[in-house]
Amino acid sequence: MAETSQDLHLESLTKRFGDFTAVRDLTLTVPSGSFFALLGPSGCGKTTTLRMVAGLEDPTQGRILIGEQDITRLRPYKRPVNTVFQSYALFPHLTIFENVAFGLRRRGIKDYKQKTHDMIDLVQLGPYAGRKPAQLSGGQQQRVALGRALINEPGVLLLDEPLGALDLKLRRQMQIELKRIQTEIEVTFVHVTHDQEEAMTMADTIAVMNQGVIEQMGAPDDLYENPVTTFVANFLGQSNLIMTDIIDGSGAEVVVDCQGQKIGVTSERCHAQGRKAWLGIRPEKIFASQVGESEHTDSNVLRGGRISDVSFIGVSTQYLVAMPWEQELMVFEQNTGRRPLFKNGDNVDLSWSSEHAFLLDADQDAHAGMMTPEDRE
Amino acid sequence: MSHGVPSAAPDTAAVDGATARRRGWGWLLLVPGMLYLGVFFVFPTVQLFLTSLYDPSGNYFTGYTLTWHFANYLDAIRDTWHLFVRSFIYAGITTGVCLLLGYPLAYAIAFKAGRWKNFMLVLVIAPFFTSFLLRTISWHTILADNGPVTDFLRTVHVLPHDGRLLATSVAVIAGLIYNFMPFMTLPLFASLDKVDHRLIEAAGDLYSSPFTGFRKVTLPLSLPGVVSGTLLTFIPACGDYINAEILGTPKQYMVGNRIQAAFLTEHNYPLAATLSLILMVIVVLMVIVYVRRVGTEELL
Secondary structure, three states, X not given: OOOOOOOEEEEEEEEEEOOEEEEEXXXXXXXXXXXXXXXXXXXXXXXXXXXXXXXXXXXXXXXXXXXXXXXXXXXXXXXXXXXXXXXXXXXXXXXXXXXXXXXXXXXXXXXXXXHHHHHHHHOOOHHHOOOOHHHOOHHHHHHHHHHHHHOOOOOEEEEEOOOOOOOHHHHHHHHHHHHHHHHHHOOEEEEEEOOHHHHXXXXXXXXXXXXXXXXXXXXXXXXXXXXXXXXXXXXXXXXXXXXXXXXXXXXXXXXXXXXXXXXXXXXXXXXXXXXXXXXXXXXXXXXXXXXXOOOOOHHHEEEEEEEEEEEEOOOEEEEEEEOOOOOEEEEEEXXXXXOOOOOOOOEEEEEOOHHHOEEXXXXXXXXXXXXXXOOOO | OOOOOOOOXXXXXXXXXXXXXXXXXXXXXXXXXXXXXXXXXXXXXXXXXXXXXXXXXXXXXXXXXXXXXXXXXXXXXXXXXXXXXXXXXXXXXXXXXXXXXXXXXXXXXXXXXXXXXXXXXXXXXXXXXXXXXXXXXXXXXXXXXXXXXHHHHHHOOOOOXXXXXXXXXXXXXXXXXXXXXXXXXXXXHHHHHHOOHHHHHHHHHOOOOHHHHHHHHHHHHHHHHHHHHHHHHHHHHHHOOHHHHHHOOHHHOOHHHHHHHHHHHOOOHHHHHXXXXXXXXXXXXXXXXXXXXXXXXXXX
């Protein structure tokens, strides 16, 4: 089964629960050996998608294939897929060794003992092999769950919010660990998470999901630098979105009227359809400067700003800048010490390089994908 | 399960001190219960033991004297050993059938009943709303010679033309099974209900068919329920006499019937006490062996 490509294909996958459509006509390909993240807020359908691949949920429509093999109707225990569950779901009555050996023994593999010891060593739990899961810490249980799935050498490893239960420091550590293991064994990882930082740290490709559909898919830096919807612009990091009118969309640079000031945006970064558009710019891409001293050309300068809030964070300073049209824009500035910090009430010009702004469809909610601190946990 | 967990805290001394102080209070909490049991369990048991050693030559009218007559035990075993054997066989069959019937029932209530779960639990407990005696008497009606069950079994030739259910071992065991079913079902349900669904999903994910998943995960995790259910069924069934009395004949009598007759009819108190204690000791020994065998301590 190693001859053909083991890419995971989802074709028009749909899942309805009664009237509610959890996943809507989802089509995507996860290349074999890649680290793929499904990122989205809770209820966006990412976990349902994962459970359909695992066989724990039957799709209403559509097909799931690994390589050439259609696994859509295969029972979970017949699929070349293993899962690291959110709650770990370790068997409490079995030792760590027995937990890790579980899959091999069910498949009747004779030399499971050596393989199990090797796997327990790989996840660095050697001294704990004889213990029960309840005697281990959260991070250790997480490793057991990983080892228990990986030992089966699955075509695809599914990870359902695998680090959600760990504290921040441990989570960072495990992110690096997971990435190391994935690179080492070259198994396809499909990772479901609501944590954008986690997704960006580990994944080669991220699919941002919202309300059952994929909003955008791509490499982490592509998604971040060139979002195509307001949801992605807000869900991955933060964005300033300003309502503009498109004046000229014919040239290599789309010219917009941004509340009375002309701004140019590279045409390949224009994702707007109608006459109006959201002008998007990331806070860390904006330079604040004293009036008349901006470093950029006229087409990328917004004048008339006034500092309304200063938060000194250490590595950076976050400014809120009140604009003449009564919108506050966020500006993050690294504390290079090149010049003194601005103070509340200072008048500033804002500017950026033309390749950093983007234009989004004006029909969309400017607050889509924004999360309260509670949502981010 | 508090033992066996290695302590990882470096300042174990401080922790131990706090635990010891808490344990001190724990003992105080035991006092009311211990007092109650002292008065209503230990004292009567001692009394029962002394009664079993009364001189058997006494009677209800002349009274009994305590002569430390240990031969009572040998006499009782010689005369009634067949009743003990029958009691344990009946109770054993009852426990086995209750387990076979109760496990699927408890499983269905725990995993498949959905919003009917509570309603089904009420149905399991509902028989307790009427008296044990009345329920057993109604089984008398159900199994009667001209009743529907006997009629049906005769029609399909499971029973011969003049065959009967009443006054047979089958009737007594059927009554026992019916009466002790909830004692099996409820602990099984409590155990199964606690089994995390995601563990069963995980077993499926790790190449277990539904049956293997049940055998390797659900069943071991429900073992505490199996142990308590079988104990709660077997122990009282051993001592039961109502079912044999109402649904059987003296040929189906169990130890309980003999104790009841010795105590209430014959006023042979030494015999009643002797039989009670023998039954108690045998049951306790069986329970110890059983629990050791299954090893419930290792189960969560």
